[in-house]
Amino acid sequence: MITSPVSLRALxxxxxxxxxxxxxxxxxGGIMLYEAGQESAGLANAGAAALATDPSVLMSNPxxxxxxxxxxxxxxxxxxxxxxxxxxDASSDFTGGNGGNxxxxxxxxxxxxxxxxxxxxxxxxxxxxxxxxxxxxxxxxAGRYFTQQAAIIGLSLEPVYSxxxxxxxxxxxxxxxxxxxxxTEAAVDNNxxxxxxxxxxxxxxxxxxxxxxxxxxxxxxxLNERMDIGLAYTSKVDLEFEDRxxxxxxxxxxxxxxxxxxxxxxxxxxxxxPQTLLLSTRYQVDPQWTxxxxxxxxxxxxxGDIGVEVEAAAGSVSTGVDRQYQDTWHVSAGAQYQxxxxxxxxMGVGYDSAMVEDADRTADNPAADTWRFAGGLNYKVDDSLxxxxxxxxxxxxxxxxxxxxxxxxxxxxxxxDSSALHILGGGAVWRL
Numbered sequence: 001m002i003t004s005p006v007s008l009r010a011l012x013x014x015x016x017x018x019x020x021x022x023x024x025x026x027x028x029g030g031i032m033l034y035e036a037g038q039e040s041a042g043l044a045n046a047g048a049a050a051l052a053t054d055p056s057v058l059m060s061n062p063x064x065x066x067x068x069x070x071x072x073x074x075x076x077x078x079x080x081x082x083x084x085x086x087x088x089d090a091s092s093d094f095t096g097g098n099g100g101n102x103x104x105x106x107x108x109x110x111x112x113x114x115x116x117x118x119x120x121x122x123x124x125x126x127x128x129x130x131x132x133x134x135x136x137x138x139x140x141x142a143g144r145y146f147t148q149q150a151a152i153i154g155l156s157l158e159p160v161y162s163x164x165x166x167x168x169x170x171x172x173x174x175x176x177x178x179x180x181x182x183x184t185e186a187a188v189d190n191n192x193x194x195x196x197x198x199x200x201x202x203x204x205x206x207x208x209x210x211x212x213x214x215x216x217x218x219x220x221x222x223l224n225e226r227m228d229i230g231l232a233y234t235s236k237v238d239l240e241f242e243d244r245x246x247x248x249x250x251x252x253x254x255x256x257x258x259x260x261x262x263x264x265x266x267x268x269x270x271x272x273x274p275q276t277l278l279l280s281t282r283y284q285v286d287p288q289w290t291x292x293x294x295x296x297x298x299x300x301x302x303x304g305d306i307g308v309e310v311e312a313a314a315g316s317v318s319t320g321v322d323r324q325y326q327d328t329w330h331v332s333a334g335a336q337y338q339x340x341x342x343x344x345x346x347m348g349v350g351y352d353s354a355m356v357e358d359a360d361r362t363a364d365n366p367a368a369d370t371w372r373f374a375g376g377l378n379y380k381v382d383d384s385l386x387x388x389x390x391x392x393x394x395x396x397x398x399x400x401x402x403x404x405x406x407x408x409x410x411x412x413x414x415x416x417d418s419s420a421l422h423i424l425g426g427g428a429v430w431r432l
Contacts, residue, residue, distance in 0.1 A: 032276070032298060033130045034350075034372075035078055035392050035423045036110045040292075042376020042390035044350035046334030047292025049230030049280035050220065053378075054386070054429040055114035058124045060278060061218035061232040062160035062172030065114040065124040069431075074112040076388075076427025080133070081105050083420045084366065086401070088142045089413035098414075099141030102366075103421070106134055110427075119164070124174075126158040131178070131273055143363035143412055144187035144201065146403070150364065153181040154237075154273060158216060168222045176214040178273065180239040183207035190252040202255075203248040206267065208241040214273070228282040236299065237273040242266055274299040278330075288338045292348070296330035300355045324360040329353045332372070346376040346390070362403050366416045371395045376425075386429040394421035 034045040039053055040060070049061035056074045057064030082103025088096070110128035117123060131154035139148055160174030188202035214237040221229045244266050250256045278296040285291060303325055334348025350372035356365060376390030396419040404411040 032274075033080075033108075033133075033423075035080075035374075035390070035425050036076065036108070036128045036130045039346065039376065039378055039388050039390070041078070041392060041423070041425045042346035042348065042374050042388075043292055043334035043336070044332045044348035044372040044374040044392065045296070045330065046294050046332040046348040046350065047230075047280045047282045048294055049218065049232045049278045050228045050282040051230075051280070051292060052220065052228075055112035055124050056110065056126070056128075058112060058114065058126050058158065058160045058172070058174065058216075059110075059128055059130065059156075061220060061230045061280075062124070062158075062174045062216050063162050063170045063218035063220040063232075064230065065122045065160065065172065066120075066162040066164045066170035066220065068114045068122065069116055071115045071432040072113070073430045073432070074110070074427060076111075076425060077107070077109045078423055078425035079105060079107050081422040081424070083418070083422070084135070084396075084416060085419070086137075086141070086143070086363070086366075086416055087414050089415070092142060092413045093410035094142040094145070094412050096140050096142035096144060097138055099137035099143065102135040102137055103133065104136075121164075122162045124160045124162070126156070126160070128158075129153065129155045131156070139187070142414070143403075145189055145405075146186065146362065146412070147364040148185045148187060150184040151181065152183075154239075155179045155181075160216070170220045172216075172218040172220075174216045176216050176234070176237065178212045178214065178237045178239070180210050180212060180241075180271070180273075181207075182209070182239075182241045182269070182271075188247065188250060188255075190250065190255060199251055200249065202250040202252075205246045205248075206243060208243040208269075210239045210241055212237040212239045212273065226284045230278075230280040230282075232278045232280075234276040234278075236275040236302070239271045239273065241269040241271065272299075272302050274303050290336040290338075292334045292336070294330065294332045294350075298328045298330070300325045301327050324357065325355050326357075328355050334374070342380045344378040344380075346374070346378070348372070348374045350374070358400065361399060361401055363401060363412055366396075366399050366401065366419070368396045368399045368419075384431045387426070388429070389426040390424075392421075392423040392425075394423065396420060 035041040040048045052064035052067035054074045055072050084102040086099050108129050112126045114124035132152045134151035136149040157177045158174050162172040164170045185205045190199035214235040216234050218232040276298045280294040283291045330352050332350030337345045352370045354369040356367050374392040378388045399416040401414050
């Protein structure tokens, strides 16, 4: 995830205004999306580092393209439809609505190509987005001082090289170039700092872009005629955002003076897209049935130790806002059934642990452990063209929320009930 992916919140209290910024996910396992249009999307990520049926395998394991003949192209798209609705408890200290559906929809697309240089060497290229989400609440919702809308999008460009050491072992490597986009908006409470009267909310906005570099490594081992084992590592990607936050309609004179005194000309935000490790297996039971598994780890604990706080009273900036994020684990199992020479069915179930404990859940980070239930099909039109289609239900379930303001102690109570994502994906593979 889900994740309310990124957020900026304004904390106000007694001559002090604090701004905390961090990236927040809305799906378990952080905001990594396994569903980028490839065939394994119908498997809940099961076997992703071992299933080398088209060039999209380079996203999960760059060594996989060594198994592909000639030149192959995969073009895919996906649509994420969210059902993430907050319900405010009557005991909340904040007034306002429930915010509506935090994620209506989010489209995406991917492109992969592989080319066999000779019997041992292959090259490939991928353009895909498997990191990030976007959320948007109603402007007047009860949690508007935490976040109103936010987006973090990571677009990866990945050239890879794979070498077949022998008939059993293949290795792959590729730099990962990520273009990151970060945006967040939140309301600012003008009714603070001891002034009476009902004042309309102010507005805060922050956005920037950056480019980061990482490295993907992979190995694929052909144990025997029935079983393949894939192991892949993705390094962290550092993204540095720097921009001046924009404030509008700050009609509280004391608050306005505090913000001017702080002289916030620029906020520098450091974000780590986490390093990951994935182990997958593919076992051919018979000509019709194939069983697949995956076990993965994602280093979200480093992602959560970032942030910026600006205190207007002292005019100082301190970093290191700890959101108590923790590493996540992924496990999935799936199967493929070759119903006919043309038609292949996929099915899978996966589980991701939560990146935050229940007690640390916030309005801009409604994360929880997540179940994935997926299904898909691949249809072979002819020897040069395959079509694939997949659906995944990402289930977050019920998530209780109890979040307090740091200074005033005012608390937002409520819950996200029966939260889920529906991900539709499909595309085509051409073999030239």
